[in-house]
Amino acid sequence: xxxxxxxxxxxxxxxxxxxxxxxxxxxxxxxxxxxxxxxxxxxxxxxxxxxxxxxxxxxxxxxxxxxxxxxxxxxxxxxxxxxxxxxxxxxxxxxxxxxxxxxxxxxxxxxxxxxxxxxxxxxxxxxxxxxxxxxxxxxxxxxxxxxxxxxxxxxxxxxxxxxxxxxxxxxxxxxxxxxxxxxxxxxxxxxxxxxxxxxxxxxxxxxxxxxxxxxxxxxxxxxxxx
Amino acid sequence: xxxxxxxxxxxxxxxxxxxxxxxxxxxxxxxxxxxxxxxxxxxxxxxxxxxxxxxxxxxxxxxxxxxxxxxxxxxxxxxxxxxxxxxxxxxxxxxxxxxxxxxxxxxxxxxxxxxxxxxxxxxxxxxxxxxxxxxxxxxxxxxxxxxxxxxxxxxxxxxxxxxxxxxxxxxxxxxxxxxxxxxxxxxxxxxxxxxxxxxxxxxxxxxxxxxxxxxxxxxxxxxxxx
DNA sequence: CGGTTATTTGACGGGTATCAAACACCGTGG
DNA sequence: CCACGGTGTTTGATACCCGTCAAATAACCG
Numbered sequence: 001x002x003x004x005x006x007x008x009x010x011x012x013x014x015x016x017x018x019x020x021x022x023x024x025x026x027x028x029x030x031x032x033x034x035x036x037x038x039x040x041x042x043x044x045x046x047x048x049x050x051x052x053x054x055x056x057x058x059x060x061x062x063x064x065x066x067x068x069x070x071x072x073x074x075x076x077x078x079x080x081x082x083x084x085x086x087x088x089x090x091x092x093x094x095x096x097x098x099x100x101x102x103x104x105x106x107x108x109x110x111x112x113x114x115x116x117x118x119x120x121x122x123x124x125x126x127x128x129x130x131x132x133x134x135x136x137x138x139x140x141x142x143x144x145x146x147x148x149x150x151x152x153x154x155x156x157x158x159x160x161x162x163x164x165x166x167x168x169x170x171x172x173x174x175x176x177x178x179x180x181x182x183x184x185x186x187x188x189x190x191x192x193x194x195x196x197x198x199x200x201x202x203x204x205x206x207x208x209x210x211x212x213x214x215x216x217x218x219x220x221x222x223x224x225x226x
Numbered sequence: 227x228x229x230x231x232x233x234x235x236x237x238x239x240x241x242x243x244x245x246x247x248x249x250x251x252x253x254x255x256x257x258x259x260x261x262x263x264x265x266x267x268x269x270x271x272x273x274x275x276x277x278x279x280x281x282x283x284x285x286x287x288x289x290x291x292x293x294x295x296x297x298x299x300x301x302x303x304x305x306x307x308x309x310x311x312x313x314x315x316x317x318x319x320x321x322x323x324x325x326x327x328x329x330x331x332x333x334x335x336x337x338x339x340x341x342x343x344x345x346x347x348x349x350x351x352x353x354x355x356x357x358x359x360x361x362x363x364x365x366x367x368x369x370x371x372x373x374x375x376x377x378x379x380x381x382x383x384x385x386x387x388x389x390x391x392x393x394x395x396x397x398x399x400x401x402x403x404x405x406x407x408x409x410x411x412x413x414x415x416x417x418x419x420x421x422x423x424x425x426x427x428x429x430x431x432x433x434x435x436x437x438x439x440x441x442x443x444x445x446x447x448x449x450x451x452x
Numbered sequence: 453c454g455g456t457t458a459t460t461t462g463a464c465g466g467g468t469a470t471c472a473a474a475c476a477c478c479g480t481g482g
Numbered sequence: 483c484c485a486c487g488g489t490g491t492t493t494g495a496t497a498c499c500c501g502t503c504a505a506a507t508a509a510c511c512g
Contacts, residue, residue, distance in 0.1 A: 118352070130315040132312070147409075148296045378467095405491080461507090476490085
């Protein structure tokens with residue numbers, strides 16, 4: 001059942017922000033709330049796609065699995081993010097596997113129901129398309145990164161992104177396990193660890209999952225040099 | 227001006243296939259036809275995004291440019307494909323650069339106009355979302371490739387894809403310059419050339435842009451081995 | 453506290469990028 | 483028809499980044 005806090009997240013999430021409360025209630029009237037423990041799978045690549053999801057709390061990772069067991073993390077979503085909007089148009093199969101990387105709470109919305117709503121209220125379609133556009137942009141950025149940045153540059157860029165600032169000092173927690181971050185950045189955990197160690201010479205101190213950057217601007221300059 | 231042949235392409239393209247002819251005419255009533263010569267740019271990364279496009283003939287590449295001039299090709303579209311649907315929801319800026327890699331003909335459709343149509347006919351929104359979903363899937367597949375396949379595997383997979391078959395012999399033309407293909411696959415032209423040369427031992431003969439594969443199934447098996 | 457999982461560190465080898473030069477291809481103009 | 487410049491492709495030699503394997507250490511959790 002949706003709590004009051006749940007609704008507050010949903011009212012402000014990217015996908016539903018533009019909807020008026022009445023429409024939102026309509027959409028949510030038959031939604032299911034799900035709770036996942038760490039590492040629990042939500043759906044697997046190839047499963048029939050019947051719902052899209054909005055994260056209320058926790059973190060969900062979308063990944064693809066190779067026959068040999070290797071995993072490629074495609075995206076990670078947190079509170080307020082929605083995913084699998086595309087699924088309802090992809091011939092009914094999820095193209096990725098989704099699992100929780102921390103205890104999570106989310107709502108699942110039946111695609112069929114949502115389709116019906118779109119026909120009545122096209123504004124919902126705009127919200128979905130905006131959300132999909134954002135995902136597209138994220139994937140494009142990722143491809144760009146992998147194609148024209150070295151591992152060191154990707155790590156630097158990741159740190160700058162996480163710092164949320166353009167210059168000065170910063171301190172923050174890594175959003176999840178280092179090995180998962182390494183995967184997201186397209187490198188091995190070993191390499192990620194080494195890069196982090198190297199950056200100590202440039203004002204980056206890592207103690208556990210806490211990162212302290214002396215000067216973000218200096219990192220940005222380092223990015224340019226190569 | 228739209229010729230009869232142009233319309234025939236548009237009627238069958240992924241984006242408009244589901245539309246009834248009357249709606250299509252409506253949508254196209256204020257569209258612009260564009261002709262681009264090889265290497266001519268359609269729009270640049272950062273330009274205000276006012277239109278989406280459908281390719282009638284030729285090929286368009288979407289790429290991102292690094293400050294140092296390096297280029298990352300993100301996708302290549304041919305006749306019947308549409309692109310930049312997402313732009314109308316991305317704050318008004320194209321996130322990539324688009325240019326023709328062969329003489330091309332395309333229609334540009336004003337996003338504002340299309341938005342208005344969606345409000346009247348939500349079915350159009352479904353078509354757009356389906357198209358965006360396909361793009362999403364393509365990008366996910368690309369990320370997966372780069373993350374868990376070696377250069378050789380990517381070349382093999384590319385050849386299998388191009389062959390359009392699952393087994394037996396095949397012969398086909400490469401869709402464009404080898405250096406562009408190399409970029410798409412995330413490797414240098416030199417490496418691509420060498421990989422192709424290596425594959426001669428496995429029934430792949432390349433003479434110019436014509437590829438002859440002795441047995442596609444054998445290639446698929448090779449993919450699995452590593 | 454013990455056992456499991458993450459992370460670090462080291463040594464090593466191979467796969468790719470890089471640089472450089474030779475070569476093929478193609479449309480142009482003489 | 484051939485010479486010619488430009489572009490694209492191939493081939494070779496070299497360097498080095500990064501993945502792999504292995505072991506030690508640290509962090510985590512019941």
